[in-house]
Amino acid sequence: MTVEEGRVDCCIVGCGPAGAILGLILARAGIDVTVLEKHQDFFRDFRGDAIHPPTLGVLEELGLIDRYLELPLQRDLAIKIVTNDGVLPLTDFANPKAKYPYVTYVPQWDFLNLLTEEAKRYPNFRLLMQAEGVDLLSDEGAICGVRYQTPDGLRDLTAPLTVAADGRRSRMRTCAGLVPKDFGAPMDLLWFRISRLPTDPKETFVRLVPGYVFAMVQRGSYWQVGYVVPKGTYQKLRVHDVGALRTILRHALPFLGSRVDELQSWDLVGFLEVQVNRLTKWHRPGFLCIGDSAHASSPVAGFGVNMAVHDAVAAANAVAGPLLRGRVTERDLARVKRRRQLPTILTQAVQRLVQRDIVEVPDLLDPERLAALPTTLDFDNEVDLPLPVATRLFRRLTGRVITAGLRSEHIRV
Template identity: 45%
Template sequence: MDADANRKIERDCVIAGGGPAGMVLGYLLARAGLRVTVLEKHADFLRDFRGDTVHPSTITLLGELGLRNRFLDLPLTRISTLDVVFDGDRFTMADFGTLPGPDNFLVFAPQWDFLNFLAAEAASLPGFELRMSTRADGLVYDGGRIAGVRATGPEGSLELRAPLTVAADGRASILRNDAGLHPTGFGVPIDVLWFHLPKPPQPVPATLGYASARGLVLTLDRGSYYQSGMVIPKDGFEGIKAQGIEAFRDRLTAAAPHLAGPARSITGWEQIKLLSVRINRLDTWHRPGFIAIGDAAHAMSPMFGVGINYAIQDAVALANAVIPELARGTVSDRTLADVQKRRQVPVRKMQRIQRLGHRAIARRPRGSRLVPRPVSWALRGLSPVLRRATARFIGVGFRPEHPAGA
């Protein structure tokens, strides 16, 4: 830490946001010998109900960086298949074992463990700096070009100047707004309530979710417990709270009857966190000397759990594009535009599919079944093909990125 926090600090890149996108980008730039600072407004990474899904494409990336084995030593849960129960019938919707090895599985890892892991690995690189408890307050301009960040940390105000400033500070990005960039939102008919549930004494096979005409409940395996979710109508949480906590438990067990015992652990609304689901994206991600990535550029739905992985892919594509120029002390507007052009293609495709999925979830079934029996029979008949296709679509995505030289 600089002795005089009020003076200007010169770096090659300054990144606002210590989430997966910011930490991976910081690691990649420092690995290339650049001086990079990541600003994280919180004192630690310990915040629950964040995205915990690490897909095969990200595990492959970690392998290309020489980090795979150490990452897999963390406390995490490996999943080879994703099962969904429709109207009481179990379907294997994705079989990651059909992907090329060795990264033919999906991982659930608490995000704080993943970020602490990245921070520890990056700390060994001489050009990397992580400033915790440091809030990015706004942008620094030099003529018509963005030249850095004004921030507030434990020692007061500071100014970090760099040829490239990156907003990786989430879907409520301060820097994105300060740059005059505002996302276009797409209507989302659902929200998600997140909470913890203990596993029943005799756990069922790993199951992503239980869907029926009575509701949709998610159960992400965290080893000793489930990180669980309930899909509700948009802005419907206040109405659910008005009905009382017992009615909430009844709603939960109506969708997943075997969770009746674990549901009794929910005794108050403080145990439940609302995720207001959004899908949006910027028309333009960049300004001279500045670019937004991850949720700051495109908020993804939790559907398929791809948000972390798409944010990391943004970081890899950006690092590959800018490292040669930043080594010379500059970055061109054309390069930043090319990064957006490359990454917005898979983002648009995935968001389109998520929006279709939301409409299907929100549509009220006409009968007692969510999935008509002929459709259920067709799903079973198509299951082997569907498992392979879904595993690739979810696990690899439309345009996986690889670090330069890998």
């Protein structure tokens, strides 16, 4: 069937990592699949871009690893925290038994372009941009497709299986009547860019002192900065001129110097409301949630993209055969949650423990607090400091989890 005829085997709403991977795997298996993406392109900054070794393994299984490693990416052998006293190695990925003993950081738009360009090689794959899912179609209690908005008006697309991969604010999930259980998050995230000099640190790192947490992602010519703030702090900061943010940066990241003045407006600062939640049921007849639509995670350690990719692999393994046979049952869909629930619960549990340890609610603009920060940072001095119990646990487990995965999925279709 063609898109014009309004029917496919599987309709995926949302072309983030989960939707793109699922669409590609199903297309490779010979399934007629359409992916709807509400934006006109993938070029949106400040999205998850940490790709862990198990996900590199999935790319290898897809035959894409060589092309992926040619992208403008950074490889890190460890997660490092920069304290007032020096550098604290949080975890090390240098496992001699690991095929990919490093984490890579790549702009998500490059990652998605790679996946969708490969998928378009298959005539049974279609990606519709500027196509926003607005409602679900149903027939006798079962979901049978999607109504979506295009620049030319509303369209309907029917399918035996509709997959929601439209993110933490999933409209499709809401339309299906599925409500996630919220576990709360004590933090939010501000995203912005600061130019990078050749004399700056060469690797991605986390700047951590009580009350101030910055994820500094090295992007070659610039730093992508993620500023972790206590929940509700963004609104308080916005009361001030953006110069208040520059003041914090000037003290917490002194090596940036006058470059903090590049932030001339709050319009240059992105805001991510951090959520930690998950569905108790991921499916309805004819309908499945994966990725952030099924479980929104904290940005701690960059697990989100990788969990989404492995959800997609598990979903493809579960539904490809039934779709080829012409009928997907609720039992097939339930297999996805059974497979992915444990790694989701464990990852979120550790993230919540760490969040509780690293986030407090100070007066971020307290002159005494800011003045107490050092005027220089030592990126060469490796230190070992006493850490909270949860952070010590996280430190021991993170290398193992990131390198091997809690439950790594492999393509079986």
